[in-house]
Amino acid sequence: MKLLSVPLSTLKPGEKSNVVHLDVLGLLRRRILDLGIVPGTVLTCIGKAPAGDPIAYLIRGTVIALRSEDACLIAVEQV
Amino acid sequence: MKLKLGDHSNALQYHSRVMREQFGIRTTGEQYVIALAGNPNVGKSTVFNALTGLHQHTGNWPGKTVDNAQGNYSYRNKSFLLVDLPGTYSLLAHSVEEEIARDFICFGQPDATIVVLDATSLERNLNLALQVMEISSKVIICVNLIDEARKKKLSINFDELEKELGVPIVPTAARNREGLADLQKAVYSMVVEKKKTWPKQIPYSEEVEQAISALLPKVEELSLARVVNPKWLALRLLDSDVSFIETISRYSAIQPLRTVASQRQGGEFTL
Ligand SMILES: Nc1nc2c(ncn2[C@@H]2O[C@H](COP(=O)(O)OP(=O)(O)OP(=O)(O)O)[C@@H](O)[C@H]2O)c(=O)[nH]1
Numbered sequence: 001m002k003l004l005s006v007p008l009s010t011l012k013p014g015e016k017s018n019v020v021h022l023d024v025l026g027l028l029r030r031r032i033l034d035l036g037i038v039p040g041t042v043l044t045c046i047g048k049a050p051a052g053d054p055i056a057y058l059i060r061g062t063v064i065a066l067r068s069e070d071a072c073l074i075a076v077e078q079v
Numbered sequence: 080m081k082l083k084l085g086d087h088s089n090a091l092q093y094h095s096r097v098m099r100e101q102f103g104i105r106t107t108g109e110q111y112v113i114a115l116a117g118n119p120n121v122g123k124s125t126v127f128n129a130l131t132g133l134h135q136h137t138g139n140w141p142g143k144t145v146d147n148a149q150g151n152y153s154y155r156n157k158s159f160l161l162v163d164l165p166g167t168y169s170l171l172a173h174s175v176e177e178e179i180a181r182d183f184i185c186f187g188q189p190d191a192t193i194v195v196l197d198a199t200s201l202e203r204n205l206n207l208a209l210q211v212m213e214i215s216s217k218v219i220i221c222v223n224l225i226d227e228a229r230k231k232k233l234s235i236n237f238d239e240l241e242k243e244l245g246v247p248i249v250p251t252a253a254r255n256r257e258g259l260a261d262l263q264k265a266v267y268s269m270v271v272e273k274k275k276t277w278p279k280q281i282p283y284s285e286e287v288e289q290a291i292s293a294l295l296p297k298v299e300e301l302s303l304a305r306v307v308n309p310k311w312l313a314l315r316l317l318d319s320d321v322s323f324i325e326t327i328s329r330y331s332a333i334q335p336l337r338t339v340a341s342q343r344q345g346g347e348f349t350l
């Protein structure tokens with residue numbers, strides 16, 4: 001059985017995780033894939049804006065900010 | 080298939096019309112059009128400036144507020160018009176920039192497209208390269224910023240990469256003009272000497288491949304299938320990419336053969 005996955009948005013700064021599933025279809029899914037976020041990608045949470053949104057992640061060598069409502073749709077497991 | 084003479088001159092007229100009206104590009108008779116694509120900030124404009132020097136023309140893309148730069152250079156007595164496309168991560172059009180780059184590569188039919196990649200971030204950059212290779216076989220990959228990669232002690236096996244991708248790979252450090260002569264040579268081989276490529280195609284799941292096969296006969300009935308890779312068109316239809324389907328209709332409407340045919344019948348035509 002798979003490890004329990006959690007939404008990416010729940011990661012705290014400094015935590016690292018592995019993408020397991022994208023719970024989104026259509027253009028937004030495409031957008032997320034084009035940012036290099038596919039199952040198996042390792043993401044590190046870098047920091048959150050004061051209000052907790054957006055959240056910055058290190059993705060394949062580039063820092064990318066995601067809205068937390070979008071980060072919610074990305075299921076990850078801790079590594 | 081060999082085109083009949085009339086078809087051929089129609090196709091040429093169509094092409095220069097699309098270039099002029101849709102992309103604001105005027106070529107002089109014997110000029111090859113080369114597009115420069117790549118992720119943001121990888122050095123496209125640096126390559127562009129280094130190759131074209133002062134022979135540039137800048138403005139906007141027709142009807143858009145996005146910068147358009149065109150410039151020309153000569154190599155072995157041939158003239159090349161270089162078009163600097165906006166930086167994008169993808170061609171699947173979420174933004175005006177992506178739409179411009181996609182439409183130019185897709186409908187502008189450049190003689191070749193140079194995809195500039197950041198040598199320090201190949202994994203991220205290859206997404207766009209593979210997308211361009213799905214649309215066009217006339218692709219040259221310029222792996223730029225190799226000086227930065229050296230600094231980071233990254234070593235890249237360019238021969239292996241070339242074998243794997245099936246298109247010419249040219250390492251450059253455009254800011255120091257390193258590799259630019261090789262890039263010009265690769266462009267020349269492709270467009271003048273018609274050197275062949277075997278661009279790597281990413282297979283889709285069985286389900287998607289079956290859907291493509293089912294759609295292909297319909298897609299091939301469109302006049303555009305001669306211009307645009309039919310498999311790629313089928314994939315966009317499967318994506319239900321409405322904005323792209325509208326774009327197809329626009330380019331289809333200025334296709335000369337169909338226009339002539341529909342006028343003769345005195346009727347409207349739809350896609
Ligand atoms: N070290 C190094 N820096 C480079 C090289 N090529 C370009 N640069 C630098 O990288 C930065 C971005 O270069 P541009 O040519 O503006 O990149 P671009 O791809 O046109 O960027 P956008 O148009 O914004 O997408 C500039 O500061 C260049 O001087 C190179 O080969 N080596």
Ligand SMILES: [Mg+2]
Pocket residue numbers: 123124125163
């Ligand atoms: Mg630029």
